[in-house]
Amino acid sequence: MSTFGLNIPTxxxxxxxxxxxxxxxxxLGFDYVSSxxxxxxxxxxxxxWTMLSWIAAATTRIKVATRVLGVPYRNVAMVAKMAETxxxxxxxxxxxxxxxxxxxxxxxxxxxxxxxxREKVDGLAEAVQIIRGLWSEPSFTFRxxxxxxxAADLEPKPARPIPIWLGTFGPRALAVTGRLxxxxxxxxxxxxxxxxxxxxxxxxxxxxxAGRAPEEITCAYNIAIRVQEKAGxxxxxxxxxxxxxxxxxxxxxRAGFTSxxxxxxxxxxxxxxxxxxxxxxxxxR
Numbered sequence: 001m002s003t004f005g006l007n008i009p010t011x012x013x014x015x016x017x018x019x020x021x022x023x024x025x026x027x028l029g030f031d032y033v034s035s036x037x038x039x040x041x042x043x044x045x046x047x048x049w050t051m052l053s054w055i056a057a058a059t060t061r062i063k064v065a066t067r068v069l070g071v072p073y074r075n076v077a078m079v080a081k082m083a084e085t086x087x088x089x090x091x092x093x094x095x096x097x098x099x100x101x102x103x104x105x106x107x108x109x110x111x112x113x114x115x116x117x118r119e120k121v122d123g124l125a126e127a128v129q130i131i132r133g134l135w136s137e138p139s140f141t142f143r144x145x146x147x148x149x150x151a152a153d154l155e156p157k158p159a160r161p162i163p164i165w166l167g168t169f170g171p172r173a174l175a176v177t178g179r180l181x182x183x184x185x186x187x188x189x190x191x192x193x194x195x196x197x198x199x200x201x202x203x204x205x206x207x208x209x210a211g212r213a214p215e216e217i218t219c220a221y222n223i224a225i226r227v228q229e230k231a232g233x234x235x236x237x238x239x240x241x242x243x244x245x246x247x248x249x250x251x252x253x254r255a256g257f258t259s260x261x262x263x264x265x266x267x268x269x270x271x272x273x274x275x276x277x278x279x280x281x282x283x284x285r
Contacts, residue, residue, distance in 0.1 A: 001285060002249075002253055002257070002258050002259060002260060002284060003031040003032065003220075003258070003259045003260075004030050004031050004032075004259070004260050004261075004262065004281045004284070005030060005031060005032040005033060005034050005063075005065060005220070005259065005260070005261035005262065006021075006025040006030045006032075006033050006034075006261070006262055006263075006264075006273065006276075006277075007033075007034055007035065007036075007067070007222075007261060007262065007263035007264070008021050008022055008025075008033045008034065008035050008051075008055065009035070010035050010036065010038070010045045010046045010047075010048055010051055011043065011044065011045060011046075012044040012045050012046045013043065013044050016044075018035075018046065018051055018054075018055060019054055019055055019058045021033075021273070022055040022058065022059055022062065022064075023058060023059060024273065024277075025062060025273070025277070026059050026060070026061055026062040028273070028274070028277030028278070028281075029277065029281065029282070030062060030277065030281070031062065031063060031259075032062060032063035032064065032065050032095060032261075033052075033055060033062055033063075033064055033065070034064075034065035034066070034067035034095075034097070034222075034261050035048050035051060035052055035065075035066070035067060036048065036067055036068070037049075037066060037067075037068060037069045037070050037073070037099075038102070038103065038106065039073065039106065039110065040103075040105070040106040040109045040110055048066060048069065049066070049069070049082065049086075052064050052066065052086075053086060056086065056089070056090040056093060056094075057089075057090075060091075061093075062093070063093045063094070063095055064086075064090065064093050064094055064095070065094075065095035065096075065097050065165070065261070066095070066096060066097040066098075067097045067165075067167065067185060067222065067261060068097035068098050068099035068165070068166065068167040068185065069096070069097060069098050069099065070099055070100070070101035070102065070106075071098055071099065071100060071101060071120075071123055071124050071127045072100070072101045072107065072112060072115055072120070072123065073101065073110075073112070076126070076127045076130050076131065076147045077130060077134060077147075077149050077152055077154075079096075079127070079131065080130065080131040080134040080135060080154060081134075081154055083096050083131070083158075083162055084135065084154065084156070084157070084158050084162070087158055087159070087160070087162050088156070088158070088159060092159065092160050094162055095162075095163050095165055095183070096131075096162055096163065096164050096165070097164075097165045097166070097167060097183075097185060098124060098127060098128070098164060098165070098166055098167075099124065099166065099167040099168070100115070100120030100121055100123065100124045100168075100173065101115065101120055115146075117170075118172075119146060120173075121168075121170070121172045121173045121176060122144075122145060122146060123144075123146040123147060124166065124168075124173065124176060125176045125179075125180060126142070126144035126145070126146055126147045127147060128164055128166075128176075128180045128181065129142060129144070129180070130142050130144070130147055130148075130149055131164065132164075133149070134149065134152060134154040135154065135157055135158050135162070136157065138153060139151045139152070139153055140152050140153070140154075161182075163182040163183055163218070164180075164181055164182050164183070165181060165182060165183030165184065165185045165218065165220065166180075166181040166183070166184060166185070167184075167185050167186065167187070167222075168184065168186070168203075169186060169190060169191060169199065171202060174199055174202045174203045174206065175202070175203075175206040176206075177203050177206070177217075178202075178203040178204060178205065178206025178207035178208075178209075178210065178212070178217070179206055179207065179209075179210040179212075181217060182216070182217065182218060183217060183218035183219070183220055183259075184200075184203055184217060184218070184219050184220065185220040185221070185222050185259075185261065186199060186221065186222065187221075187222040187223075187224075188221060188222065188223040188224060188236065188237075188238060189224055189235075189236030189237075193251070193252070193255070196221065196255075197255050197256075200219055200255070200256055200257075203217070203219075204217070214256075218258060218259055219256055219257045219258060219259070220257065220258070220259035220260065220261055221252055221257045221259070221260050221261070222261040222263065223238050223260060223261065223262055223263065224236055224237040224238065224263045224265045225237065225238045225239070225245065225262050225263065225264060225265060225272075225276065226238070226239040226264065226265040226266050226272060227239075227240075227241070227242060227245065227272060227275040227276060227279065227280065228240065228241070229241055231244055234265075237265045239265070242275070242279040242280050242283070245280050246280055246283045246284060249280070249284055250284065253284075262276055262281075264276060
């Protein structure tokens with residue numbers, strides 16, 4: 001059975017209440033909430049990890065996903081430590097989403113070196129290996145090209161396998177995901193149904209080459225979505241009646257996706273959350 005997430009914006013504008021939104025998502029039966037990671041914005045925003053920590057403290061059941069942390073923004077070994085603490089204090093509810101870092105402008109603005117595209121992909125692969133190594137091995141040493149540890153200890157070890165999902169699109173990044181990740185979460189706005197199906201095929205081929213079974217990898221689709229009476233034509237947004245959306249999501253299920261992170265589009269966000277939670281998600285359970 002598919003699982004369903006709800007995007008929680010990082011907006012810190014007057015009236016924004018991400019904790020209340022997450023609590024309502026939990027009441028409506030969503031399986032997880034998620035938030036993106038863009039620290040440099042021209043509008044008021046919260047830092048993703050801090051905001052999600054508050055959400056985890058204010059909820060009891062719903063899982064919490066980073067969608068996705070830009071690896072170059074934070075020391076990788078510290079992310080491993082932060083994730084273990086978050087997962088332990090939340091009662092095992094973290095989904096650690098990672099990515100190579102989307103915006104070069106954000107790196108420049110915050111005084112960070114801008115990684116080349118190849119470095120973003122290779123650095124992402126090293127990050128997964130370091131995080132998993134620190135979670136499982138004592139005195140862990142890893143000497144990569146971009147990240148390293150030296151006889152590093154992380155205690156306590158995670159009480160359970162914390163899932164790592166990657167947000168990837170290019171051929172090399174998809175191969176990393178197939179080899180190393182527990183989940184894949186591309187976005188509808190960057191990869192439509194035809195593109196994303198071909199990407200999934202490439203990812204699963206890499207998994208097979210690495211000796212992994214396809215069912216080891218959760219394929220989640222991050223979708224900007226809107227409930228309205230007529231099918232919409234806004235690029236990057238799936239819009240239409242509840243029946244239309246249910247049929248579209250079932251089509252994605254047939255294409256191999258087993259999780260959907262829904263990002264309500266439009267100014268009437270609260271109404272959209274309610275309609276998705278009451279009219280769309282229950283029909284797909």
